[in-house]
Amino acid sequence: MPRAGRTLITNIGELVTNDPAPDRDGGPLGIIRDAAVRLEDGRITWVGSRASSGAAAAGGDAYRDAADLDTRPASPGATRSPDIVDVGGRAVIPGFVDSHTHLVFGGDRAEEFAARMAGRRYEAGGIRTTVAATRAATDDELRARLAEFVAGLHGQGTTTFEIKSGYGLSVADEERLVRLAREVTAEVTFLGAHVVPAEFAESPDAYVDLVVGEMLDACASHAKWIDAFCERGAFTAEQSRRVLEAGAAVGLGVRVHGNQLGEGDGVRLAVELGAASVDHCTFLSDADVAALAASDTVATLLPGVEFSTRQPYPDARRLIDAGATVALASDCNPGSSFTSSMPFCIAVAVRDMRMTPAEAVWASTAGGAAALRRTDVGVIRPGARADLVLLDAPSHVHLAYRPGVPLVASVWKDGALVA
Known part of the structure; x- marks a missing residue:
């Protein structure tokens, strides 16, 4: 540099x-x-x-x-x-401060995107396709691709970004993903609890045991945050709590994927655990909105996801008017939002999420910083x-x-x- x-x-x-x-x-x-x-x-x-x-x-x-x-x-x-x-x-x-990305992965899911545009419903299970491609990639291949993504982020104005793991889902692969991410950013999130990998499909609780034990031990030194996908098709509230509390116990900050596919326990769990951010927030009850407004947990909205999955957009206006802090992030990943452009996210948020241009710019800069609990960016x-x-x-x-x-x-x- x-x-x-x-x-x-x-x-x-x-x-x-x-x-x-x-x-x-x-x-x-x-x-x-x-x-x-x-x-x-x-x-x-x-x-x-x-x-x-x-x-x-x-x-x-x-x-x-x-x-x-x-x-x-x-x-x-x-x-x-x-x-x-x-x-x-x-x-x-x-x-721009992009507080939610998944930039270390192999392959792509263009065919899945095309199928969704033809009418197939989005489901979290598609993550396993990327897991297979990521496990097959070498460190050097992942590192080279990550460098291209970082250059693209800079070219579009993003100067601070978070990177999650979650496409390895084995001890060795999750460790290398957080290690590679740490080479380019301090904002690294261990997301072993992304989905249950195929080899644990019949024993998800045993996979959670692995995440909170050997996998966390291998990854914690490279990470700043821990995250869990609290959603149908991913992890229950009880499983997510185990993961998040285990991470917090070794000094990692808490983040949550929640309320993407329907109303659920993600927001409630995030607020209860004092998470820095709960991300997606597509389907919220009145109680969810009130809880966010009364807390310092940031509601991070990911307009690229709804653009790419044809799900309903989250209602930013409802959150802002209630007094919640809102951030915008790209969720750059190969399955549900393969964009790293914060200007694009701003335009979509203004057009389809009832934000003003000023609110969207603030959410993409100061809001993202709040979601990372940073005051220096x-x-x-x-x-x-x-x-x-x-x-x-x-x-x-x-x-x-x-x-x-x-x-x-x-x-x-x-x-x-x-x-």
Whole structure:
């Protein structure tokens, strides 16, 4: 990755900070017009109006050594001196935080997708197809494919992402999936409780014994989180509780897949266990919504799943109006949502989940950070990581207003240009 240096990004027409203040527009978005941002050594060190950016640029010797700066050409339409990036009045937002992906896997399930589009119902059991392909892949094959996915994430503006295991479902394969994921992100989730593998089809409780015993022992050192798919066709509430409590007992944070295929116990279990996030939330009772609103568990919605499975979309408006915290994530996986594009997820959420453009952008940045219990990403303020996205547009609204158009012009991660 390019070395982070010292950079002043200026002439920003609209800067979405997610750091609201009385003198800023956009409510939670904390918008500054005609703005500038200073980046130094991978962190944001100053944010403010362009009119006052001269003092920031002049700060000590911060901008006197051109050798300390990333001097690759700016994107079309931007001009750059060795230390200043003029973005020509375009918008800048925080880097997207994708808090739910499954990026380490072998094969694909294009034929399954085609069958669904022809009318076949989506079922969780298709995961076993990917398990077989993943077990057959070598570490180097999985690592190379993962590198391609990471480059794609960066190119679409995602600077922080979580990766789950769950396509190995044996001790050795789950261990290598979390180990490979840890090479590219700190946000690694052990998801041995994805589905019951074929070899345990007649003894699911014995598989849970394996997950909470030898498999957890092998995977915990590589992971930050533990997750369970609490759903029909996957794991019962009792089985999921065993897995999640075992993970928490060894210091892993709790996440839950829940309420994807129908109303169930996932949300209740997540809130009871203090999970950082419960993901999917497609089918919710009034009690589920009330429980989420009264807790700090984030409802992470995955619009790519409903787009790819033709299930009903979750009702984000209902959750937001009740006071729940909502995040958006891609759920990039080969079966039910093979997209890594957060701009696409924003457009779908606005069109089909009753979110405003501002709510969807917040949910894809600050909301994703909340789902990972992070305060150093998803926001543009001094001290935060220097993760920013320059849009080839004057406003964040264009992410939903111009769906499918590649609006990500440049991406900084930890202060270095990565796309």
